[in-house]
Structure formats: C-alpha cells, structure tokens
Amino acid sequence: MANLKINPSRLKGEVKIPPSKSMAHRAIICAALSEGLSIIENIDYSDDIIATIDAMKSLGATIVRYKDHLEVIGVYGVPKKAKDFRIIDCNESGSTLRFLVPISLLFSGSSKFIGKGNLGKRPLTTYYNIFDNQGIEYSYEEGNLNLIINGKLKPGVFEVEGNVSSQFITGLLFTLPLLNGDSKIIITTEMESKGYIDLTLRAMSDFGVEIINNNYREFIIKGNQKYNARNYRVEGDYSQAAFFLCADALGNDVLCQDLDLNSLQGDKEVIDILERMNVVFNSKDTDVKGIINGELIATIIDGSQCPDIIPVLTAVAALSKGTTEIINASRLRIKECDRLAAVTSELNKLGAKIIEKEDGLLVTGVEKLKGNVEVWSHKDHRIAMTLAIASTRCEEPIVIKDYECIAKSYPRFFDDFRTLGGDIHEWNVGK
The missing domain is CATH 3.65.10.10 (Enolpyruvate transferase domain)
Known part of the structure; x- marks a missing residue:
C-alpha cells in the first residue's frame, strides 16, 4: 500500500495531456x-x-x-x-x-x-x-x-x-x-x-x-470487410484533461496542451459543463485553459453520456455556490469501485456536503475544504486523481491511501502534478 501526502498549493504551468x-x-x-x-x-x-x-x-x-x-x-x-x-x-x-x-x-x-x-x-x-x-x-x-x-x-x-x-x-x-x-x-x-x-x-x-x-x-453491418493498416496518431484525452480543466475551475492556472477542439470524445463535455458553472475557456490551436468568471455556480450534470468525469466534477460542485444535482449516473456504481459512494465518502471527509442518491448525487457547495485527514482512493484511479485536485482547495494537508492506482490510466499524473507546483511526498502512516 502506497500513501501520498499532499500539502495544499496552487498549480500553475503547462501540461501535455496524455493520449486518449x-x-x-x-x-x-x-x-x-x-x-x-x-x-x-x-x-x-x-x-x-x-x-x-x-x-x-x-x-x-x-x-x-x-x-x-x-x-x-x-x-x-x-x-x-x-x-x-x-x-x-x-x-x-x-x-x-x-x-x-x-x-x-x-x-x-x-x-x-x-x-x-x-x-x-x-x-x-x-x-x-x-x-x-x-x-x-x-x-x-x-x-x-x-x-x-x-x-x-x-x-x-x-x-x-x-x-x-x-x-x-x-x-x-x-x-x-x-x-x-x-x-x-x-x-x-x-x-x-x-x-x-x-x-x-x-x-x-x-x-x-x-x-x-x-x-x-x-x-x-456489411460482412466480409477488411481493416486496412495505416499510420495513426492518438489524440489527447479529455477524460484526463478534465482533472486539470477542473483544477482551473478551482482557481489553479493550468494550460492543457494537445487537445483537439473538434474531438468526438464524450468527455469533452467537461468544457460545456464547466462553462455552465461560470468558467470561461481560452483556446489556441490545441491549447486550452479555464478561468473562473466571478464565482462558481451550481448546475445539473447528466452523467449518462460522460460517467468518467463525474468524480472530478463533483469536486468542483462541492466548491460551487448552490446545490448541484448529478443525475443518470447509476453506472458509476459498477466501475473500478462504487464511484458514487466513494466520491461522497472521501470528499465529505474533506468537508464537502454531498448526499448520495440511488443514481446520482446532491452536492451543496462550501467555501473551502478542510484537510488534515486521511482519504482513500478505493484503489480507483479516478478517485485518487479527484482527491489530488481537491487538495488544491484544502486548508491543510491530506494523505491519499493507495494512490498508485493511477497507473491504470495516467501513470505520470503525479509527475505532472509535481511539475505544476504540487507539493507531494511519499507518506508512511504511523511513522
């Protein structure tokens, strides 16, 4: 079991988003x-x-x-x-x-x-x-x-x-x-x-x-077709970019590189959702950065088309004015963990106000998160990364248990997090 201590800090800089x-x-x-x-x-x-x-x-x-x-x-x-x-x-x-x-x-x-x-x-x-x-x-x-x-x-x-x-x-x-x-x-x-x-x-x-x-x-579907070999470049991943775009929504200053603004990826919806929450996005070529336009405001988020970005959007909702309702998200219960239960449990430990429903969440915004607590990834990469982004708005350090599960989708996430100014340390609980 590997644990990581994160001291609250503001992220700033550029990050090349991993391939989709x-x-x-x-x-x-x-x-x-x-x-x-x-x-x-x-x-x-x-x-x-x-x-x-x-x-x-x-x-x-x-x-x-x-x-x-x-x-x-x-x-x-x-x-x-x-x-x-x-x-x-x-x-x-x-x-x-x-x-x-x-x-x-x-x-x-x-x-x-x-x-x-x-x-x-x-x-x-x-x-x-x-x-x-x-x-x-x-x-x-x-x-x-x-x-x-x-x-x-x-x-x-x-x-x-x-x-x-x-x-x-x-x-x-x-x-x-x-x-x-x-x-x-x-x-x-x-x-x-x-x-x-x-x-x-x-x-x-x-x-x-x-x-x-x-x-x-x-x-x-016509039968007897053939796949043709070719050279192919994989585009940047909006499901991973969502973590840093949501970091921007929380007051960080991260430029996301290598994103196709014409992508068909469903998780590109993160931009539309954050815009509804009062985030303005500046883009040039394949570079995208978000800036808060005043204060974050609550919205309704439909998880049916973009389930993978719901955990980190929940962290944004937890710090938005009003109550955000996340609907049609029951499939999150059969991912690497029960993500509705996990994100509720762990963000609430940090001082969020989240009520778990059968197929979604009710998230009432707070001004800041507390920290000084141990949270658990539930061995789910998206929960681990969500907690890391949430740490940037905590008042005190947090410890994430089982953080190494990020290798499932984004092995260098914490390398990028550190390069952007994240203050992280391997942590042995009880020593």
Whole structure:
C-alpha cells in the first residue's frame, strides 16, 4: 500500500495531456485486425493499454513497443495464428474485456479471460445471452473473472441494451464486419455514452471499415470487410484533461496542451459543463485553459453520456455556490469501485456536503475544504486523481491511501502534478 501526502498549493504551468485511452484501445484493435503494418504514435503505456496490447498479441498480432509508438502487424497479415487455447489477462480493464470477448470468437479454439480487482463483478449478461442464442460454449465464475468461451461468432441480428455499457456494442462493432455475412445490431433501450460509439465508428472508418448508424437505434453491418493498416496518431484525452480543466475551475492556472477542439470524445463535455458553472475557456490551436468568471455556480450534470468525469466534477460542485444535482449516473456504481459512494465518502471527509442518491448525487457547495485527514482512493484511479485536485482547495494537508492506482490510466499524473507546483511526498502512516 502506497500513501501520498499532499500539502495544499496552487498549480500553475503547462501540461501535455496524455493520449486518449479510449482512442488508443480502438486504434490498437483496428491495427491488430488488419492485414499489414500499422504505426500508432502518441501512446501512453497505462495498465489498461498494456492489457489490450497483450490481448491482441495473444490472438496472433505482432506488436512491438517503443517509447511513444507501436508497430503493429495485424493478425490477417502474417501466417502466425492464435493458439488453440489462449489466456487473455484483462488486468482491471473493462474495455479490454468487453471489446475482446466477441473479437476472440473470430478465431478457432478457446479463450480464457482473467482479471483482477472488481472486473469480475462487472456484468457480462449481454454476451451470455448471445452465447446462448448461438450455441457458443462458455463457463464463468460468479464474482471473479474466470470466463472460458469456445466457439465462433456467426452473423445475424443482435439485440443489445443501450443503457448497460456501450462497450458491448463496440465489441460487436469491431467483430461483425469480419464475419462472412451481414449483421444488424438493434438497440433495445435508450443509448447512453453515445460519444464512445462515435469514437469506435471513427476509428473503424479510419482503418477502412464502414458501418451504417441509424440514429443509434440500429447499426447495419456489411460482412466480409477488411481493416486496412495505416499510420495513426492518438489524440489527447479529455477524460484526463478534465482533472486539470477542473483544477482551473478551482482557481489553479493550468494550460492543457494537445487537445483537439473538434474531438468526438464524450468527455469533452467537461468544457460545456464547466462553462455552465461560470468558467470561461481560452483556446489556441490545441491549447486550452479555464478561468473562473466571478464565482462558481451550481448546475445539473447528466452523467449518462460522460460517467468518467463525474468524480472530478463533483469536486468542483462541492466548491460551487448552490446545490448541484448529478443525475443518470447509476453506472458509476459498477466501475473500478462504487464511484458514487466513494466520491461522497472521501470528499465529505474533506468537508464537502454531498448526499448520495440511488443514481446520482446532491452536492451543496462550501467555501473551502478542510484537510488534515486521511482519504482513500478505493484503489480507483479516478478517485485518487479527484482527491489530488481537491487538495488544491484544502486548508491543510491530506494523505491519499493507495494512490498508485493511477497507473491504470495516467501513470505520470503525479509527475505532472509535481511539475505544476504540487507539493507531494511519499507518506508512511504511523511513522
């Protein structure tokens, strides 16, 4: 267990935002399903991305890692084949798991999916229903990720709920164009996280695969398509930029670099939400910085399309005038931890006034946070980073337990935090 002591300080300077984890997952998969050599630039080797790299290698792709780029020879471009039995270690990456389950069914033999943390608690019923309908053999262990599947996916009509996780839909979108017949995905409920589907369709199109999107109600997929190898640069990640854009909202002075203002990332909504809360953004080329226009004010935040940025927005809401209501955020309960419970518990320790609801939060703003307390990341990267940003408005130091979980998505977060003036120290409690 690693703990970090943070003395309150104002952040100031420039930070190059890490490449988008969402787009990196997608680019690696598309390249690995192609017939030739792709070079993927601007890669950050977080635990989740390493999981997807290793997963695609287990299916037969050749992937060579360099400092900031990958060379990928796709599974259909070389005689190397996936083993008849392969173990796919997803670590704690929900994206890797849900993207790779249907992809693995392109290949003969069996796949065993393993992982750790809360990954085994994330629902996979959507896929189990498909397995049952298509006669695909599978076994799993309740509460732990120990899923074994054997069979090949067949083209057809797939009915999928849109309010569980867009990752199921993305996994099918990646896979179905490679089958020897046409398919259709029918969405049976209101679609959440549409932005992630947009990212999937954009990446697939960039690699030469086209899908018809009928207003997120159904997706028409021609079979017998091929992914084309290409060179690809991963854009900056708005879900990580959100931490420093929210730091600006809290009175810090951070310029975020390498952000595409025309990005399709759903988490780009952080800018719209903060603007409603009285933050003005200045941008030039790919540089973005926020400035408070007077005082922060409460708003209503819909978490259905941007769940990953809700924890850090809660920290901003905790210091805004009035009561902010966060709605449609029940999916945060099945992330790396129950994020609604975790952010409520830990920010309230700092003096916030947050009431937890079944599918959201009520956040009544306070003028400042206290500190002089030990808080816990719940071993969730987004909770750890949220608490670090909140520390900049604390009156006294805080200690974050289990801070090293940031390696899941943003390994150098605390390096950047320190470079910006963050006063941080490794801390052994009780010594």
